[in-house]
Amino acid sequence: MSAAATPILSATGLEKNFFGVTVLKGVGIDLYPGTVHGLVGENGAGKSTLMKIIAGVYVRDGGDLMFDGRPVNFTHPLQAMKAGVATVFQEFNLLPDRSVAENVFLGREPRKHGFVDNAGMASATAALLAELGIDFIDPTARVSTLSVAEQQVVEITKALSFDARVISMDEPTAALADNEVELLYGIVEKLKARGVAILYVSHRLKEIFDLCDSITVMKDGALVSTGPAADLTTDELVRRMVGRSISTFFPAAIEGTVVGDTVLSVRDGGNAYITGIDLDLRAGEIVGVAGLQGSGRTELAEAIFGAMPLTRGRLELNGSPIVIHSPRKAVKSGIALITEDRKAQGLALDQSVLDNALLVIRGVFPGRTRAARRSVPGVLASLEISSRGLDQEVQFLSGGNQQKVVLAKWLASSPRVVILDEPTRGIDVGAKVAVYNLMRDLAKDGVAILMISSELPEVIGMSDRILVMHDGRIEAELEAGSSEETVLAAATGTLRASSGEVAL
């Protein structure tokens, strides 16, 4: 970051209103070639709005946007892309049934003698991928066969194919496992070396400090601070974002929480995706599950919940054997699963807050609907959901509030075992803390909790015991407060030799 450099993109005094509500108040940001600029703030702070104005998705109500020394007015994302301002959104804009190359060049397919040059398109894509240091993605592979991380690489390649000079990334690691994050780091370095300016939005502060040269903090639609990353500490950053320090991040167990009897136990359980599972969940205990993406964490949750039932081994609930062959059976038995993907699996997006909150009750315990109708507003209020009312469609809520609706939906069924799969993915710090507090409350009430998470600090900060999965097995059981290094070693299978635990 040389002080003499001029910004490639410079925004000053950006304003945006939605239906009379100001969501962006005079925010400015400067992006310099070859640098990474972090943008942090709680959800609702206006980060997305700022990004979308730069990307041409929204038209600003006030302020100026300069790109490459000229004022610009992007009114369509494509216009911004063509000018050299690309955005990698959380929801990918890819066609799953088309090949990598066809996606990268969609709408600009190279032609030879008037016909699409498929071979040339594939080799051009391979060349772009090579520039990012990627040699394991086949340009002719269908996008649906790629992992989430690889699909993200395709999005970035698409941006690169427009010769983008500014690339905004919205929560690029939200759906990635730790080893995949390394890949993204590598790509960001490559982009920097090319002189691309990167606007990096993330809730993961570690990444912000790892990657960013400068950091802009936003709160309530306004700018809090902007400056070199070196001048900030994690504590200071969190304080600026939320007005409280990181020590309050993970609440301690509530006084009076007792670890009681075993509620659910699995002995030598397995199915097509996991095997040799031995597991005990006790009332009032929070058990964390760590592991790399694809290690079988989600599959473990789905097996217990009956979505992908166990085909081997025994499952006991409150001491008596039970076969859970469907989610319906699981719900009836008092098990709840807060899924990883709340939009696809947790919510009916175009239904109201109330309808979503009553979904489980109506579906499984219709007799309790009347009672639940009365209790749900209280549950929602206790979760501090900010919505315009119970009849607002959940698609218009922020990620954190949507997650709270999912939680409310399950709390309404009064479960005894709650499984949370990535409960804080893509939600802001305030909502995260609300989720943590809720978990502690549930534990206090004697609920057994299984929490799956990719974020190690979260697993370590919240769990009474930590299970680490690797290759479809529970690789290790670690005690509360284990170090990140130990958990990672188990997750990558390198702990095996030292612990003497050998998988058959």
Add this chain to the structure above:
Amino acid sequence: MTANTVTGLTSPRRRIRLDSTVIVYIALIGVIIVGALLVNSVGRNFFSDGNIRDILTGMSVLGLVAVGQTLVILTGSLDLSVPYVISLSSLIAAETMRGSAANIAQGVLFALLVAAIIGLANGLIVTKLKVNGFIATLGVGLMISGYLGTMYKGSAGRVPAEFQVIGATGIGPVPISTIIMLALAGLVFLFLRKTRTGHHIYAVGGSVDVARLSGLRTAQPVIIAHIICSVTAGMAGLLLASRLGVGSPTVGSQGGYDLLSIAAVVLGGTILAGGRGSIWGTIGGVAIFAVLDSVMSVMQVNPFLKDVVRGIVIVAAVAVYTGRAIQQRRARFATRATTPDASTATEATK
């Protein structure tokens, strides 16, 4: 396929998927083998010139319609107006030709032009008025049907002998009509693969939003697909006129080409929601229907049972495809193994 240099990230979940077009042809071979055995059991030869010619002839009309239908379905639309376009084009051709060889070119062009205009109307209604393709083409089909019903009480016009040759001759056991159909399928295949519009047909069917955000004119591929579909239906009408010697107001609807063509497309592995599928899959689907029909005629199966068999084939095919689509995650462990580690994770191999 280039080699996968595995560097840490390639997930073990990836596997080489059997392309659905391949499955269609495997199914076709299965149907042929079973059919040949059945035909043999009643003392006839499945592979006789006459039988092959019957099957290929049976493929030609449905094939023409299904090729066009494939394009429309790939965009995520449907065309239910094809049977009426077929009837109308047979009548226009026969009435324009009036039995005279001099009018052949005129008749063909006029019939196809009218078909193209109907396709354009379908496409515009779907894209500009935003009427769902099912309803739009149902409506247009009804309008044509009403016109045919009031204007014609029976077959009309006459095509000259020179035109009837197309429907009646062949090279060896291969009818000219089938060659025309396959040539058209080849052209459409190249169109999908080698033109931007072809690529965009897949894109619009896959996701309109992604297509729009990538700067595509999302209406154009849909309109073009509808026009081509109506034109191929028109060609099917011409072929039927050449076989019958006259134009007929009911030849299309009697053949049930609307639902049958959609069934053939789906049987061929194209997804009804759009975005995925192939022309050769469709041709395979058409062939399966033709073989089934031929075998059942030879076996003198009653017409009711014929439809039952067709119905079972369609439902079974789609059940197989969806089953495959759901089974995305690759099993890592055997479902019920006595030794849990009988099959540990291994890279998918061909």
